[in-house]
Amino acid sequence: MRTPIRFALLLLTTVVIQRFLFDQFRVDGVAADALLVIAVATGMVGGARQGAILGFASGLCLDLLVVTPFGLGALSYLVAGALGGLLEGVVVHSAVWITLLVAFVASSAGVLFFALLGSLIGAVGLVGGHLITVTFLVGCSSAVLVLPTRRVVRWVLAGSDDHRTAIHP
Secondary structure: OHHHHHHHHHHHHHHHHHHHOHHHOEEOOEEOOHHHHHHHHHHHHHOHHHHHHHHHHHHHHHHHHOOOOOOHHHHHHHHHHHHHHHHHHHOOOOOHHHHHHHHHHHHHHHHHHHHHHHHHOOOOOOOOOOHHHHHHHHHHHHHHHHHHHHHHHHHHHOOOOOOOOOOOO
16 A cells, blocks of 8 residues: 555656756756656566556656647656566666666657657647757666666565566665
8 A cells, every 4th residue: 555655755756856856957958857767767677567557647747747738648658667667677687787778768769659649649849850859868868867766666666566576686
């Protein structure tokens, strides 16, 4: 019973950090995406299913903050969280940089899925020349933020029955 409360606390804290800290610091108009990072980190720690569930919830939080079609963030972050869990499950870890690479790839896939699906359903301005820059910068910021975020996610999942142990402790 503690795990849902911890996840709610994690989501609330992440929304506040995103809105009042990360949105204030931008590089080339791009801010780090804390909600995407917790989706990917949850997938990496708890597996693809947990990553998809928290990715959907964090994407819904994003949908409340931005002016895009409602549900677009939820679907995109669901994909990113599940992909983070799938990649973590198949990769043999021998160095920290592999963890950073998994976070980069999963986050970049989430951003690309968001832009492509959004343009397919009629959102204007998501696909363009700036998309490569956005994808790269969000991927890099996610890679930097994933290590401390994984520690927090481990705390959230502590004592949970469906918690999958990571391949490496």
